Structure formats: structure tokens, C-alpha cells
Amino acid sequence: MANDQAVVDALQIYYPRFYQHPTVQKLNQAVLDRVGSPENTRCMVFPSKDAAKRCCAYIRKRKGPNIMVHDVSFSLTQHVSQANQTWARFSAVLFSQEDKDAANEFWGEMGDGISSRHAQFCLDRFQFMSSVSLVPDLQTGETGSYGETIPMEPWQDSDADAKKDITTIIARLVTSDQPGQEAVNPDDVYLFPKGMCAIRSVASILAPGSAKASEAVVFGWPYGSTPRCVRASEYERFTFFSQGTSEELDQLEASLASGNRIASLFCEVPSNPLCATPDLHRIRSLANQYHFAVVCDETIGTFINVDVLPYVDVVITSLTKAFSGACNVMGGSAVLNIKSPWYDLLKSKLNELHEDLVFPLDAKVLLHNCLDFPTRIRKMNTNALAIANLLKSCESILQLNHPSMVATRSLYEQYRRPSGGYGALLSLVFRDPNSAIRFYDAIDLPKGPSLGANFTLILPYSQLAHAYELDWAESHGIAKHIIRISAGLEDESILISKVDQALQEALSLEGHRTIA
Template structure:
């Protein structure tokens, strides 16, 4: 069956218990998800793992609570005591730590304490250290609660070594400088914490965010700064002179510059070479996240002290693995200090996930090339369509030549603003719709509705987005590797309907 079709509410894709994408087919469903309507939440039995608890994880938690005579308690499940202690430190008093098996920890609490539960889930989402569905499946099998695991291809042997070697080869660094994490968000958190410790020792307290960051990355910068630390936002990546002035103004207080390259969701590339030169002159750290176009398409290592990236996208192109990585630059003056600290905060990925990821990475270069080619053609088509007001893509961005691994337009992600009705387009387009990208199947999202619903539903929030150059009705498209003519036909039909 073609992947270019309508998916009913809550349908996972691929057809796997480990799928990270789950369908939100209409804008009404998106709003219902954000407003926690039972109609929508009941249908979402799977989804992006940091936001939707997988059914295998739920079943394991229920079993363990019952086995440990904790029925009636609410809980999250963490694979590793160190990660559980870090989460507990962030959340504060309230949850009770209970190690139910070696390396398997319940943090349980009174379900009537809704504020505590919300805080615990929030920090679990930010830190990205929850148990994966495959590890939950392995425990369920061990406890005799299921007869067999989902059948899928994985490499034999050590998954971590295979993935780290593949990333090292892509990044042209020694394999010792790659650390694979349980999620891209955990990679960001581990990198942030390491930089924070290094620069705090030097009395540096000013952090600069360049461009719009993904929600949880921004939340980490907002919420995990220590007393006396300051965060500045500079949203316009096109004004390099202004960025340079801001970096110079921080002077000897500059701790770090954090930038996505390209940015999410506007898919813009700053002049990374010039920015990095100035940051290094001022003694700051460059933390760069290339996830939107991926390390397959971009080489940002020469301009970064450390790179953090999600491997859930592009590398895990089948859409069924969550993972991330931190890559350290051995040429950085901060290398020695950072390498000692990053591992203290990372949550290791489960080896079953990594063996599946390593299998998918074998075909990733070819799949990514097809996605890139389709995205370049779709970009040209969208620019000519009367329903489309504006297009954002990495290949259309200034400064892309600084980081691109080839002369071709890079990455699968395109964002667009419409003249017509976003709701009509979104409801009509026959593709998977949900919060992910970088998959071999086309997937799109009304990005600001899913990431910043509080902003798009309030006049002051809409005004704030406008000041940052973001249309609240922006659509983010991740172009898949399907037949291009079929992709264009699906978009053409929906765009024409949006004008009606």
C-alpha cells in the first residue's frame, strides 16, 4: 500500500509497535491533542515517544507497580539509576525512587498530585531519558508477559559500536569522540550540561540563542540556567553583522552560542564560519545542531566545539527508532574539559534500538539522496503554485555552501506559508501528519500548533511569532523517498482545494 494516503486518527506508521509517527489527520485533531480531548488521546496508543507513552511501556509499568505492591500509584520508568537520579534532581522532592530490577527504576508518586505528575513528565520530555519501547518489549518477554518480540531486521553484534563508527566516519572524527544517546533531546541536554559546567568554572554566564530553536532545546536553555546565568535570543539569522555585535557585546562573559543549522522550522542557515570565528575569539563554546538537514547532508564540525543531533531523523529513516548523538571536536580548546563531562549526563541508548538503527543506517545514504532529490523538485513546484506565499528550505538559504557536503540542495525539510486556507490544505493532503521528519515516507505538520500551541491561540503569542518572522499557520513538510510524481500530485490536489 502506498504511503501517500489518508491515515485515520492515531494510526501509527510504519506498522510496528515501535513507530515514532502517529496520525493527526485534521487540524481539529491537532487542536484536540493539544487540548487533551479524550477523543484524541484515547486514539493515540502510540506516537512520538517523548510525548506519547508507548503501549509496551504502559503495560510494563502496570505490571511492575502491581508486582511491587504499588498499584494505584502513578509512575515513569527509567532505564538506569544515574538517569533516574538526574531526573529526580531536576524535578525536586515528591517522586519516590524504586529500583525494581538492576538498571530499571520506577519513579512513582501520588496520582492525585497532578502538579507533580506534570512536572515529572515535563522534565522527562526535556531530558529524554525514558525507557524505549524495544527495551520495554524485552522486559515483557523476560517476564513472560508476551510470547514474542516484533520481528524486524537488526544487525548482529554490538549496536552501539556500529552506530558510533558510522557517525564517526560521517563526521570524520575518531570513534572515541562520538557518544550515542537515548534520544536527540538527551544529546542536547548532555551537551548543554557539559558546556555549562566548563564555562561556569571560568565565570562565564551569558548564553546566546541564534534563531528559533526546537521547543525542548529552548526549554532547556530557559529552565536549566543557574543563578546569575543569562540567556539572550537573536532570532534573525540573516543579519550576520547583528549576530556578531551581540557576540562581541557578551565579551568575557560569553558562555556559549547555541544554533540549529538549519533552523527549525524556518530552515535557515546562518553564516556559521563567521559566527564561529567570533565566538572562538571571545572564548565561547559553539554548540551546533544540524538535525533539520542531518549529518548526511551537512558538515558543521569545523565550526562547532560539539555537535548534538537526533538520529531519529534521516538515520532511522524508517521511522521506528529514537536515538541521538553528541560529537566532540578534538580540535576545540574545550575538548579535554567537555569529554570528561558529556558522559556524566548522557542516557545510553538501548542496544536493541541501536542494532535496529545500525541496520537502517546501511541504506540511509541512498534513501537520503532520494529524499533530497524529491525535496528539491517539490520546492521548485511549490514556488510556482498560486496557493503558496513563501517557501523556506536549506537549499534556498544563504550560507548553505559553507556547510553543505554537495552542490545540490540539501535536506528533506521544506516549510511553507500559504495564501489559501491552511486548515483546508492540512485536512485534505493525503500523507502522514504528525510531529516528526526525516523519514522515507512523506510527513508534514502544522509545526507551531504542535510545538507552540500556547502562542498560536493567543493574540500576544501571534504577535510574538510575527516579531520572530514566523507565520503561526506555517506548514513543515518532510519529503519522503516515494515516486516524485505521486508526491506532487498529492500536494497539487490539496493546494488547489486550499484556494477554494
């Protein structure tokens, strides 16, 4: 039950882009204690000054220009190693408890918050940091005792190449299989602390100064945070084509032909959670004709399964998901298409504005996790398809979404690599919502958000992603009781047995057999 305090109290940790990690909370409290803030003051910590300033602006926009919200920056004052100087610094935003909802929105939608490993690094050096702020009361000196020394960075020189190794791996995997396509240069792969950071950064760069063309389009139903993030990225207008159909492309084309202009179009291949695929060929043709940029999130499809770079200007990926798989690190990437008409603009702007905010220990973990990425994806492909094949025979399921079984299968096949599969994701809608509840309660598999994990995850998607807009989401085809499954690496027979057993229990009260 929502807001069940017993459940909340039992929760030890949650997806860190939505709820702050306990280590991050400790750093928040350390900041509040240092500056002596009033009891009702709250804090959020970011690895960059730019993110902190954007957070302040977001809160003021939501709550009013005269509310109490301030940013303060912390850094080491002593002569230290380059690594300590670079990473032992952060910016904090202080705000009133009454404005916590707006701050939480920014933390969740933009993805700019500090990672837990980076927060621990800063906590270990916090007593040696001083703070600066436009507010005099927030300026403090270091509190370390005489004779104490600043710890050295907890990584080896060899770890410094982790980010370069990651970009090299991504460049190799994202390179198109199609004839005549150039190999991607690792210098055209940009790393971010989270996938949403990549989306926000690219969306902001593509937002034009001219109000006439300052419109962003999200085409097809995407992950819930994507349209909110794009909408907040300085565009004058925002259009959401929620179904991603050819009819909606007709609408977009008619709008463009009548003189309307857009700056960018964001889509997913395939989409989350409906597993639909947009017509990238037609979108590319419209983009060339009407001069807008196409940004494609292939997190669900993955570099291993789909080949989308020839049709888009930027490929976005949440490296938190299948690329890592271990659910112990976050990351994101943006890959530029060197043949894109937007390449020069994107390249120059990213080189100018992109901050290296991926903490070295996070990069080390991410590199370790991704080394067997292709092998894991192929196993996830097999497991997800096996689950889908089981479910498609269930007469009590109204809708089954898997890239191989939805109406856009032929489009997905156009972008599937010769050796690629259909990914780890599928979703289902029971005819009877009570069956969905029983199925979810009965299934003996991990339950929670995220996807692409090495273990199978079950999620009542709308109940979490659209908890406060269930009717609106359902009006766009996302059923209130839709269940999303992200297949992991378990033995296929065990996985199928658990899904089948949950089906039998879910449908036992319906008075008919599970399998038609």
C-alpha cells in the same frame, strides 16, 4: 479539534518522547502494582538512576520541595549473564497525579525515558527483580515462582558490535571534506538514546561553575524542545536570539565586547522549521575570541549534505530522524571536533559521565536502518526540492522556507558538501490561514510529527510544537498556520501530483489560479 476525545481514543501510538509507548505504560503499572502505591500515584521509568534523580529534582523545582515524589531502582538479584545484569535494571519515579504535568515536561524535553524494547526486556524479567529505595515501603523482593528461569538476552554475540558499527559509520560521514581536516575517530562519537539526551548532556558539561560566565545562547529559531532543554541544564542565564540574523550577531558581539561572557552557543544547520542557516564562520570567530563553545545540530542538514564540523566544537544529531528513517527506533549522537579548544574538557567529561544507555536491540535496528542512509537522503533532497519548486510559483503562499530559497541561502552554500543537497525539510505559510487549513485537510499524505522519515510527513508545526504559546511563537516569526513538510522516498511524480491536488482544493475558494 484540540482535546477531541474521539481523536484521543482512536490514537494507538504517538511520538514516544512526548507520549509513553504502551509497553512502557505496562512497565509503569507493573511498578505501581509491585509497590502497592495509592490510586492517585503515577510512575515514569528511566534506564538510569541519574535520570530518575534529575526527574525528581525537576518535579520538585516546578511543584515545590515538599511534594510527594520518590525514586526506586529495580534490578536482578540472582547470578545472571552480564547482558541480563546490565540491561535488566531500571529506575522509576513515583509522583502524584497532580504533578503529572511537570513529570510529562521532563519526559518530553529531556528525552531520558526508557525505550519500548528496553521496557519489554525488563517486563519479561520483572518478577525476578527486587527494588531498593530510601523509602522503606518501596523496597520489594522478587516474586518469581520456584523453578522459573530468567530468560537469556534476545540478541546474538554479533549484535554486540552494532554500536561500534554505528559510530564508525557516523565518524566516516561527519568527517569534513575540507583540505587539512582529520578523519573523525569513532571514539569521538558518543551515542545517546535520543537526540535531546545528547543536547542535555553536552549543555550540562559546558555549564561553568562561575556564575559570571554561566549563560547559554540559542542562536536562530530551533526545534522547540532545544531551548527548553538547554535552559534547564544548570545555567544561570539563557539568551534566545530567535532570528539568527547578522544583526543579532552584532548584538551578541556588542554584549561580549562590553564584558559579558557566555559559556556555550547552540544552533542548527539549517533550522527547524524556517530552514535558515547561521553564519558559522562569524560565530566561530567570536567563539575563539571570547572563549565559548559552539554546538551545532545538523539533523535537518544531515551528515550527507552539510559539512559543519570545522566550525563547531560539537555536532549533535537526532538519529531518530533521517539517519534511521523507518520511524521504529530512537537515538542521538554527539561528535567531538578534535581541533576544538574544548576537546580535552568535553572528552574527559564525557568519558567520565557518559552512560551507555542505548539498548542493544535498539542499536541493532538503528544499524540496519542506517545502512542506506546516503541513498535515502539524496532521494529526499530531490523530492523536497521538487515540492519547493512547485510551491514557489503559488501566488497564495506568503512565505516558502527551503534552504535554497530563503535569505540565508548563500550561508547554506558555504557549508553544503560538494555532492550535498538541501535536505528533506521545507515549510510554507499561506496568505490566508483558511487556505492552510484546507491544504492540510486535503493533502493525501501521512500527517504527524517527526521528520526525515522514509515517507512524507505533513505537520501544522506551530499548532503542535507551540500549542500553548502560539502568540509568542508568531511574534518571533513562526506563523500560527505554518505547515511543515518532510519529504520522503515516494515517486516524485506521485508526490508532486498529491501536493498540487491539495493546492487546487485549498485555493478553489479563493477565486484565482494555483500557479501564477
